[in-house]
Amino acid sequence: MPTDPKALAYFAAGIGAGLTIIGGAAGIGRLAAAAMEGIARQPNAGGDIRGAMIVAAGLIEGVTFFSLIVTILLAIK
Amino acid sequence: MIALLLALALQTPPPPAEHASPGAAEPAAAAEPAAGHEHAAPQGHPEGAEQEEHADPAEVLMHHVTDQPLPGMRHIDIGPLHLEPTRHWLFFVLASAVVLVVVRLAIRSYREGIPSGIGAAVETLVLYIRDEIAEKNIGHDGRKYVPLLLSFFFFILIAALMGLFPFPTYDFKSGRFGIVSATSTGNLSVTLGLALIALFAMQYAGISKHGFVQHFVGMVPPGLPKWLLPIMIPVELLAIVSRPFALMIRLFANMLAGHMVITALLLLIPLMAAISTFFGIAVIPVSLALALFIMVLELLVAFIQAYIFTLLTSIFIGMSAHPAH
Numbered sequence: 001m002p003t004d005p006k007a008l009a010y011f012a013a014g015i016g017a018g019l020t021i022i023g024g025a026a027g028i029g030r031l032a033a034a035a036m037e038g039i040a041r042q043p044n045a046g047g048d049i050r051g052a053m054i055v056a057a058g059l060i061e062g063v064t065f066f067s068l069i070v071t072i073l074l075a076i077k
Numbered sequence: 078m079i080a081l082l083l084a085l086a087l088q089t090p091p092p093p094a095e096h097a098s099p100g101a102a103e104p105a106a107a108a109e110p111a112a113g114h115e116h117a118a119p120q121g122h123p124e125g126a127e128q129e130e131h132a133d134p135a136e137v138l139m140h141h142v143t144d145q146p147l148p149g150m151r152h153i154d155i156g157p158l159h160l161e162p163t164r165h166w167l168f169f170v171l172a173s174a175v176v177l178v179v180v181r182l183a184i185r186s187y188r189e190g191i192p193s194g195i196g197a198a199v200e201t202l203v204l205y206i207r208d209e210i211a212e213k214n215i216g217h218d219g220r221k222y223v224p225l226l227l228s229f230f231f232f233i234l235i236a237a238l239m240g241l242f243p244f245p246t247y248d249f250k251s252g253r254f255g256i257v258s259a260t261s262t263g264n265l266s267v268t269l270g271l272a273l274i275a276l277f278a279m280q281y282a283g284i285s286k287h288g289f290v291q292h293f294v295g296m297v298p299p300g301l302p303k304w305l306l307p308i309m310i311p312v313e314l315l316a317i318v319s320r321p322f323a324l325m326i327r328l329f330a331n332m333l334a335g336h337m338v339i340t341a342l343l344l345l346i347p348l349m350a351a352i353s354t355f356f357g358i359a360v361i362p363v364s365l366a367l368a369l370f371i372m373v374l375e376l377l378v379a380f381i382q383a384y385i386f387t388l389l390t391s392i393f394i395g396m397s398a399h400p401a402h
Contacts, residue, residue, distance in 0.1 A: 051209075055392075058385040062323055065330030072337070076135055 013075035017068060024064035031056050134344045141340045142333055144264055148248075169261035172236040180231070206230055206387060214391040215282070215398060222394055225278055229271065230387040236262045237332060237379035241372060263332035265325070272325035275390045279320070283397040295400045320393050324386060331382050335375040342368045 035053040039046045144165045146152070152161035179195065186196030206226055211219035240260025247254055261267050283292040296313045297306070345364045350357025 054381065055385065055388060058327065058381070058389070059323075062327030062330070065334055066326050068334065069326075069330055076139060 009074045013071045016071040016074065020064055020067045020071065024060060027060040028057055031060065134348060137344060138337060138340050142263060142336050164257065164259045165261045165264040165267065168236070168239055168259045169267055172232060172239050172261055175239070176231045176235050179235070202230070203227060210388050210391050214388070215395040218398070219391070222278065222282070222391065226387045226391055229390060230383045233262055233328065233386055234379055234383040236260055237382065240332065240336065241375055241379070260332045260336065262328055263336060265329050268325045268329040271328070271386070272321035275324055275393070276321040278390065279393050279397045282394045283400070286398050324389060328382055328386055331378060335371065335378055339368050339371050339375070342371065
């Protein structure tokens with residue numbers, strides 16, 4: 001049974017990175033699905049929907065990266 | 078960076094050291110013509126390569142993405158301030174200089190009001206930011222903020238693109254060639270500076286439009302029950318700070334993550350070479366292909382991040398100028 005704090009940090013970093021990606025992927029996936037459906041129903045609004053989608057994707061991505069940095073710091077420090 | 082990896086590949090020899098080191102180095106040198114001559118000296122005497130510091134992958138990764146002082150420069154200490162030219166500082170100044178030069182060239186390319194060459198490309202972006210970002214999100218007085226938004230856009234774009242471009246260097250002391258490249262927006266201090274400017278712009282927009290007191294009073298939505306005020310005031314104050322904070326973290330993390338992924342993919346080569354020479358050679362095309370893919374993705378990310386930073390800044394300025402909409 002490893003009780004080395006460094007091992008625990010690596011373990012936490014691995015789990016945390018996986019959870020982060022699950023969250024980010026779920027968010028971006030839902031966003032993309034909704035945007036595609038919107039564009040398919042209303043091709044004229046494609047440009048506007050794409051712009052709004054990129055902004056929302058950027059917001060989700062920002063939070064995802066924030067927690068990824070926390071996990072990287074766990075693994076490296 | 079590639080040079081650094083090759084050095085690492087040379088320094089992590091599998092058990093039959095004399096045999097494997099040159100074997101692993103030659104295909105790598107063939108795959109990377111730019112770095113090939115750089116390692117002419119270590120290949121001559123493989124013992125010399127062994128003398129250098131043994132870096133483990135995490136160290137190489139951190140060395141690549143963190144700020145390093147420039148070699149051979151002196152530093153100035155003013156009280157608690159430690160002023161020293163560093164890699165990110167150099168690329169920060171270079172990116173600013175490139176932006177200024179590109180814009181000057183663009184202005185000079187106008188002949189009787191018609192742009193040519195680089196001017197046409199810059200004009201497209203400028204018009205897009207003025208019409209689609211500033212005026213749509215800030216409103217009629219959006220034109221006032223166009224210069225600021227354009228500065229953000231072009232600086233972030235050029236800084237990110239410069240991080241993807243390898244700059245050859247030559248060390249006069251050791252007589253070795255190297256490659257230096259850095260994204261200055263991959264440094265938290267640089268993005269903090271950008272975010273502070275954005276924060277001032279947001280507050281300026283509200284204060285100049287409504288006056289100092291009315292700007293802060295207007296942040297609380299009208300018609301709110303009195304007993305909610307103790308909750309809403311801290312929340313609104315938090316919102317003032319959290320918007321630029323999100324801008325800062327997003328840009329920093331995006332720039333950092335791309336470089337980390339590319340470095341990690343290239344680090345697969347020495348990691349596999351440490352297992353066996355065959356694995357090391359076999360992983361080279363895979364690693365280079367994946368790194369190239371991420372590099373191309375980074376080109377896209379450079380544009381998207383510049384766009385998002387500009388867009389969000391203009392949205393926040395608009396929210397500050399027109400509260401409770």
